[in-house]
Amino acid sequence: MTPAPIAVALDAPDLETAARWAALVTPHVSTVKVGLELYLRYGPDVIASVRGASGVSVFLDLKLHDIPNTVAGAARAVSRLRPAILTVHATGGPAMIRAAVDAAPHTQIAAVTVLTSLSEADLGSIGLTGPADDAVRRLAAMAVDAGATALVCSPNEVAAVRSEVGPGITLITPGVRPAGTDTQDQARVATPEQALADGADLLVIGRPITASPDPGATAAAVAAALRRTATPS
Numbered sequence: 001m002t003p004a005p006i007a008v009a010l011d012a013p014d015l016e017t018a019a020r021w022a023a024l025v026t027p028h029v030s031t032v033k034v035g036l037e038l039y040l041r042y043g044p045d046v047i048a049s050v051r052g053a054s055g056v057s058v059f060l061d062l063k064l065h066d067i068p069n070t071v072a073g074a075a076r077a078v079s080r081l082r083p084a085i086l087t088v089h090a091t092g093g094p095a096m097i098r099a100a101v102d103a104a105p106h107t108q109i110a111a112v113t114v115l116t117s118l119s120e121a122d123l124g125s126i127g128l129t130g131p132a133d134d135a136v137r138r139l140a141a142m143a144v145d146a147g148a149t150a151l152v153c154s155p156n157e158v159a160a161v162r163s164e165v166g167p168g169i170t171l172i173t174p175g176v177r178p179a180g181t182d183t184q185d186q187a188r189v190a191t192p193e194q195a196l197a198d199g200a201d202l203l204v205i206g207r208p209i210t211a212s213p214d215p216g217a218t219a220a221a222v223a224a225a226l227r228r229t230a231t232p233s
């Protein structure tokens, strides 16, 4: 069966746990995501450990955000690990995004628009006035003009972003919570089924899978529910 379009966030405190989660979920999902916690502790070796024998796609979520020359150097440094996806913050601006795209030609650069942990009230406090939709759409259009071929937004904005950027751009949505699960520190959330129906290409799901008693079984259940939504009987 084709793995579901899910990136499991391996936000583990140690490599053994991350590799175990990766092995449990990879039969069911297309992608695993390595973030700052693991990468800052273990460095580049973490990629091979979680990729394992399955060769699952690895999404390297470093959310780079610096001047263009520095981001280019960082993107070049990690591109030899051949991650499928690398994140940068869209608010770094067009020259920074272009620098990452040029420095890592074999990796899809995903621009993170507005973090899914920010509420509308938080947006005001960091100077992004207006609804989240407006800021996300603006950043999405700018990032695509600068060469990004993937965008990260919340499921709440994915339909608006799709209509802004068209069909060719990969839309990635964290802030995904199966019905009835705790939202934790996420503010702008939706269920996996809703995110997919609204146009997401890849759903990032961490703790609802990894903190469950059986991450493999939970990943399989979320994947099966998505398949049912995609092909209603």
Ligand SMILES: O=C(O)c1cc(=O)[nH]c(=O)n1[C@@H]1O[C@H](COP(=O)(O)O)[C@@H](O)[C@H]1O
Pocket: 009, 011, 035, 061, 063, 087, 112, 114, 115, 116, 117, 152, 153, 174, 175, 176, 184, 186, 204, 205, 206, 207, 208
């Ligand atoms: O770039 C990301 O992946 C990301 C962007 C964003 O806006 N919000 C967000 O939660 N993420 C990441 O997605 C994952 C969500 O994990 P859970 O909240 O445990 O499902 C974490 O690894 C976050 O770092």
